[in-house]
Amino acid sequence: MLEIAGLGHRYDDGHQAVEGVELHVARGELVSIVGPSGCGKSTLLRCVAGLQRPSEGRIAVGGRPVDGVPDDLAVVFQDYTRSLFPWLTVRDNVALPLRRRDLARAERRQRALDALAQVGLDGTAGKYPWQLSGGMQQRVAIARALAYRPALLLMDEPFGSVDAQTREDLEDLLLSVRGGADRGGGPGEKGGGGAPGSGGAPGSGTAGTAGMTILLVTHDIDESVYVGDRVVVLTGAPGRVHSELRVELPAPRDQIVTRGLPEFVKLRAEVGRAVRRP
Amino acid sequence: MRLFARSGPGFGPGFGALGVLGAFVVVEVVARSGVFDAAALPPASSVLARAGEMVVDDGFLGDLWVTVSAWLSGLGLAVLFAVPAGLLLGSLPRLDTAALAVVELARPIPSVALIPLAILVFVEPDRVERSLVCYAALWPILLNTLYGLRDVDPVAKETLRSFGFGVVGVLWRVSMPSAGPFVVTGVRIAASVGLIVVVSAELRAGGEGGLGVYLLETQSGGGRADLMVAGACWAGVLGVAANAGLVWVERLFFPQSRPFPAASISGSAAWGALPPDPRYRPGRPRPQTPDGLKTQAPGGLKRQAPDGLER
Numbered sequence A: 001m002l003e004i005a006g007l008g009h010r011y012d013d014g015h016q017a018v019e020g021v022e023l024h025v026a027r028g029e030l031v032s033i034v035g036p037s038g039c040g041k042s043t044l045l046r047c048v049a050g051l052q053r054p055s056e057g058r059i060a061v062g063g064r065p066v067d068g069v070p071d072d073l074a075v076v077f078q079d080y081t082r083s084l085f086p087w088l089t090v091r092d093n094v095a096l097p098l099r100r101r102d103l104a105r106a107e108r109r110q111r112a113l114d115a116l117a118q119v120g121l122d123g124t125a126g127k128y129p130w131q132l133s134g135g136m137q138q139r140v141a142i143a144r145a146l147a148y149r150p151a152l153l154l155m156d157e158p159f160g161s162v163d164a165q166t167r168e169d170l171e172d173l174l175l176s177v178r179g180g181a182d183r184g185g186g187p188g189e190k191g192g193g194g195a196p197g198s199g200g201a202p203g204s205g206t207a208g209t210a211g212m213t214i215l216l217v218t219h220d221i222d223e224s225v226y227v228g229d230r231v232v233v234l235t236g237a238p239g240r241v242h243s244e245l246r247v248e249l250p251a252p253r254d255q256i257v258t259r260g261l262p263e264f265v266k267l268r269a270e271v272g273r274a275v276r277r278p
Numbered sequence B: 001m002r003l004f005a006r007s008g009p010g011f012g013p014g015f016g017a018l019g020v021l022g023a024f025v026v027v028e029v030v031a032r033s034g035v036f037d038a039a040a041l042p043p044a045s046s047v048l049a050r051a052g053e054m055v056v057d058d059g060f061l062g063d064l065w066v067t068v069s070a071w072l073s074g075l076g077l078a079v080l081f082a083v084p085a086g087l088l089l090g091s092l093p094r095l096d097t098a099a100l101a102v103v104e105l106a107r108p109i110p111s112v113a114l115i116p117l118a119i120l121v122f123v124e125p126d127r128v129e130r131s132l133v134c135y136a137a138l139w140p141i142l143l144n145t146l147y148g149l150r151d152v153d154p155v156a157k158e159t160l161r162s163f164g165f166g167v168v169g170v171l172w173r174v175s176m177p178s179a180g181p182f183v184v185t186g187v188r189i190a191a192s193v194g195l196i197v198v199v200s201a202e203l204r205a206g207g208e209g210g211l212g213v214y215l216l217e218t219q220s221g222g223g224r225a226d227l228m229v230a231g232a233c234w235a236g237v238l239g240v241a242a243n244a245g246l247v248w249v250e251r252l253f254f255p256q257s258r259p260f261p262a263a264s265i266s267g268s269a270a271w272g273a274l275p276p277d278p279r280y281r282p283g284r285p286r287p288q289t290p291d292g293l294k295t296q297a298p299g300g301l302k303r304q305a306p307d308g309l310e311r
Helices: A041-048 A090-100 A105-118 A134-148 A164-179 A221-227 A262-276 B013-032 B044-054 B058-091 B093-106 B111-122 B125-150 B154-162 B167-205 B211-219 B225-253 B290-296
Strands: A002-010 A016-025 A030-034 A056-061 A073-076 A152-156 A213-217 A230-234 A241-246
Touching: A002 A041, A016 A041, A016 A230, A016 A241, A030 A041, A030 A221, A041 A056, A041 A152, A041 A213, A073 A134, A073 B154, A090 A105, A090 A134, A105 A134, A134 A164, A164 A213, A164 A221, A221 A262, A230 A262, A241 A262, B013 B044, B044 B225, B058 B093, B058 B125, B058 B167, B058 B211, B058 B225, B093 B125, B111 B125, B111 B167, B125 B167, B154 B167, B167 B211, B167 B225, B211 B225
Parallel strands: A030 A213, A030 A230, A073 A152, A152 A213
Antiparallel strands: A002 A016, A002 A056, A230 A241
8 A cells, every 4th residue: 555665855954854764554554653753753754645755765655656645645633723724614624625526515514424423523513623622623633534535544643632531532533433343333344445436325434434544653652552553663863664563452452451461561662662772 | 793802801891881971071071161262172062963964964975975985996906906916925935025025115105195196197086096095905905915824824734735635725725714814904904094095185186075075175164173073083983884894704704713802903003913813822923024934844744743752
């Protein structure tokens, strides 16, 4: 799904943010990227999103080289207050990107409402983002990405600006929307993330979001292990891939049970060591 | 809906009404006491009575209409020029820098100083007035459009870009709605400046009718101070009505400015004043020059990455 080869980026001021990054992400995988502050995590994500042209290396999404913003991609930014549009209602915020899809107005609205229901925000559609709490606003941002049904979802410290309790809720939300099974949303559509449009039967909550490939940038080691199928550790500036760890924790993950498992504790320690000692 | 922004601690509209009544009584008492010449300071009650009579005076209403039409058409023309120009300049940083020098040179020229030139060029009073209003209104609208565009959050723009929207899509869906309240504030400032200019031009250029012409007429034959003040009061009412109307427009179209009281404007002193902004915090410097934009590049996200590792 995502191929990164020899990626390097140097800013105009001479700061080398990332260097020689190699990364392969399979379709449907959730890869967490952790690393110390300033290791170029965000730069990496921006290059993948096509918001930043890397100074060296190649990136391909779905087999196609990234030149500009790739199709079928959504980004959830950390700062929801700046990423949501205060002049649009919650529903219109979620529906706006769907203008890029070939959908009628009514369909766009329905999809937005479905996505809001999926993140547990029924009844907020007519409100404005600034009338909601921080955690709810970030749910809106997530719903917006889900409604778009991207093949590749990029998340840049998506839970960095919410309180600890909300953070755990949002982590579970992320696991549930991609798994589908946790919410009892019918059979997971394997590889269906790449085919928008035709689907969209109202009510089928997780349709189109199961099978999505997710790249999650975080600075929280526990979070990277808890939500990830794989953890990629970057070293400090300039950022390079230090190590990759496969996370093989049992399927319905639970904040209390999973975090208490010996494998979780072991993985967390491994990631922690890798982050601290380059 | 509030016509005025709260400028002090609020104690409800009752106290505001009390203040108006108090001022009215003071003016009335001073005028009746005979300290001043009755012709120079008419009692407030007679001004109010004259102002009331004017509502049914066809002559005065005709004058008022001449003023209003010159004022509004000049203002409308300015909006038609300044908003697209602002959008163009705001989208092209290089052009913006080049144009800014011209704007900064032309802007300080008081529009009233151009009245003789406008009379020479346009001759007919209504064209003189309309063009002067347009000129005066151009700058606050243009500058506020530029400020508004500079204030658009780069994260908001990147969000839409990441969904595959192009330059035009981002301009239409993010930059314009985000800058909208700034533009409306520019129009509000322009409206009050325009009113000053249109009446000044009428006083100088004369013509068939207009509020300024009416005021000149009340001057003749010893003068009627009560009519003059009453006429001036109606000019003030025009200003208040325009401001209220534009505040209403702003709240209707830009809900992001709804929870915040609209900034009041104080005549021509409010050049370049900015509307309240949900993201604005005192102490956060606003970019006033194109150089301000440089702080946002490169790699807009770098500056907001939280530091340190948790746990």
